[in-house]
Amino acid sequence: MYSYHGTIRVLVQVLWAHLLCGWTFGSELTFELPDNAKQCFYEDITIGTKCTLEFQVVTGGHYDVDCRLEDADGTVLYKEMKKQYDSFTFTAAKNGTYKFCFSNEFSTFTHKTVYFDFQVGEDPPLFPNENRVTALTQMESACVSIHEALKSVIDYQTHFRLREAQGRSRAEDLNTRVAFWSIGEAFILLVVSISQVVLLRSFFSDRKTTTTRVGS
Amino acid sequence: MMLTAPGAGIIILFAWLSPSNALYFHIGETEKKCFIEEIPDETMVIGKYRTQLWDKQMGSFLQATPGLGMHVEIKDPDTKIILSRQYGSDGRFTFTSHTPGEHQICLHSNSTKMALFAGGKLRVHLDIQVGEHTNNYPEIAAKDKLTELQLRARQLLDQVEQIQKEQNYQQYREERFRMTSESTNQHVLWWSIAQTLILIVTGIWQLKHLKSFFEAKKLV
Numbered sequence: 001m002y003s004y005h006g007t008i009r010v011l012v013q014v015l016w017a018h019l020l021c022g023w024t025f026g027s028e029l030t031f032e033l034p035d036n037a038k039q040c041f042y043e044d045i046t047i048g049t050k051c052t053l054e055f056q057v058v059t060g061g062h063y064d065v066d067c068r069l070e071d072a073d074g075t076v077l078y079k080e081m082k083k084q085y086d087s088f089t090f091t092a093a094k095n096g097t098y099k100f101c102f103s104n105e106f107s108t109f110t111h112k113t114v115y116f117d118f119q120v121g122e123d124p125p126l127f128p129n130e131n132r133v134t135a136l137t138q139m140e141s142a143c144v145s146i147h148e149a150l151k152s153v154i155d156y157q158t159h160f161r162l163r164e165a166q167g168r169s170r171a172e173d174l175n176t177r178v179a180f181w182s183i184g185e186a187f188i189l190l191v192v193s194i195s196q197v198v199l200l201r202s203f204f205s206d207r208k209t210t211t212t213r214v215g216s
Numbered sequence: 217m218m219l220t221a222p223g224a225g226i227i228i229l230f231a232w233l234s235p236s237n238a239l240y241f242h243i244g245e246t247e248k249k250c251f252i253e254e255i256p257d258e259t260m261v262i263g264k265y266r267t268q269l270w271d272k273q274m275g276s277f278l279q280a281t282p283g284l285g286m287h288v289e290i291k292d293p294d295t296k297i298i299l300s301r302q303y304g305s306d307g308r309f310t311f312t313s314h315t316p317g318e319h320q321i322c323l324h325s326n327s328t329k330m331a332l333f334a335g336g337k338l339r340v341h342l343d344i345q346v347g348e349h350t351n352n353y354p355e356i357a358a359k360d361k362l363t364e365l366q367l368r369a370r371q372l373l374d375q376v377e378q379i380q381k382e383q384n385y386q387q388y389r390e391e392r393f394r395m396t397s398e399s400t401n402q403h404v405l406w407w408s409i410a411q412t413l414i415l416i417v418t419g420i421w422q423l424k425h426l427k428s429f430f431e432a433k434k435l436v
Contacts, residue, residue, distance in 0.1 A: 027238065027239040027342075027344075028346075029239075029251050029342075030251060030252040030253065031249070031250065031251050031252065032250060032252070040242070041239050041240070042239070043240070118239065126367065127367075139365055140364065140365065140368065143365070143368040143369065143371075147371065147375070150372065150375040150379065153379055154378065154379060157379065157383075157386075160386070161382070161389075164386070164389060164390070164393065165254065167393065171396045171397055172396050174400055175396050175399055175400040175403065178403045178407070179403050182410075185411060186407070186410060186411050189411065189414050190414065190418065193421075193422055197422050200426065201429060204429070204430075
């Protein structure tokens with residue numbers, strides 16, 4: 001008797017585990033895109049799934065990148081050139097492999113660091129037997145709303161972290177640039193003023209006899 | 217309803233399996249792909265990957281290839297290597313950060329048979345989970361025997377802890393940013409003064425020198 005109930009329970013949980021593997025989680029990655037390079041990512045999506053692609057250039061050059069999103073048949077769903085940050089939501093109209101590419105081919109020597117977040121579908125539920133029809137108790141629904149709020153807090157934190165990384169990278173670039181250029185300029189100043197004097201002296205040393213002759 | 221031991225065992229087994237529907241990309245034979253994770257300290261990161269080799273004859277990707285390995289190298293923010301290991305064609309690597317900052321996860325293939333790569337393409341499915349996403353809640357529920365509400369509370373606590381760590385890290389980074397800005401400010405201030413002084417001094421020296429030169433040459 002126990003074994004029958006136990007087996008059914010195990011079977012349900014195994015089925016749920018299969019479902020869990022079927023739930024596609026969100027992928028969030030930061031990678032470096034060298035100059036004149038293109039990097040593509042692919043994902044298999046089932047029809048009707050709501051997906052969001054969000055990207056941001058963290059460091060490098062003018063902080064822009066080309067992005068292109070194609071569906072399973074190659075139809076371009078989203079295409080933007082030299083964008084710094086964008087977010088695109090779509091519902092999958094076809095089954096198949098969707099492809100999105102980031103291109104830095106317009107840049108000759110700056111490599112960029114790109115962050116992207118590709119959310120496919122919903123996050124998996126916490127419990128195996130939870131179906132949306134059964135009502136949650138007040139405590140449970142409070143927990144669910146707190147969970148959603150905290151997820152958006154984490155999302156804002158990520159965006160803030162990226163903006164801060166961008167600002168900090170610009171500030172560090174500025175600092176090194178100011179240091180080098182100041183030293184360089186001081187050196188050039190000295191060199192130019194000394195060479196001016198030397199050059200002027202050389203003019204007068206050679207033409208001393210000619211000027212006196214002209215004078216008299 | 218609490219999870220039974222064999223059920224939990226099977227779920228844990230599935231959780232360990234490599235991602236079947238994760239994001240994938242193509243990598244060349246000697247190509248090294250690096251990903252950056254900027255994380256606070258004491259944060260756990262779990263990475264799972266699965267590789268598929270392009271079969272020229274069949275014109276598709278094979279399911280699994282023996283003899284094909286991926287070398288995983290992880291560097292901490294001080295560019296010190298914290299993990300450098302060879303895994304098989306499917307692998308799972310995990311590490312916990314001890315210093316906050318940018319960690320770099322690099323993958324490159326290390327195939328023993330060069331002929332395998334004649335087609336030139338290797339498909340890598342990758343899934344990297346950071347912080348509270350690494351927690352396996354069904355496993356925790358089974359291990360600590362928690363009720364539904366307790367498990368939900370545990371999830372919220374983990375999330376809040378992650379937020380707190382990120383805020384601490386943010387404070388540390390903001391301080392670095394402020395130090396960089398103040399250093400730039402100091403540079404600009406002192407170098408401007410120095411350059412103005414050099415300008416004035418060299419101007420005076422030029423005039424004095426030329427005046428004495430012309431007087432010597434009897435032109436003035």
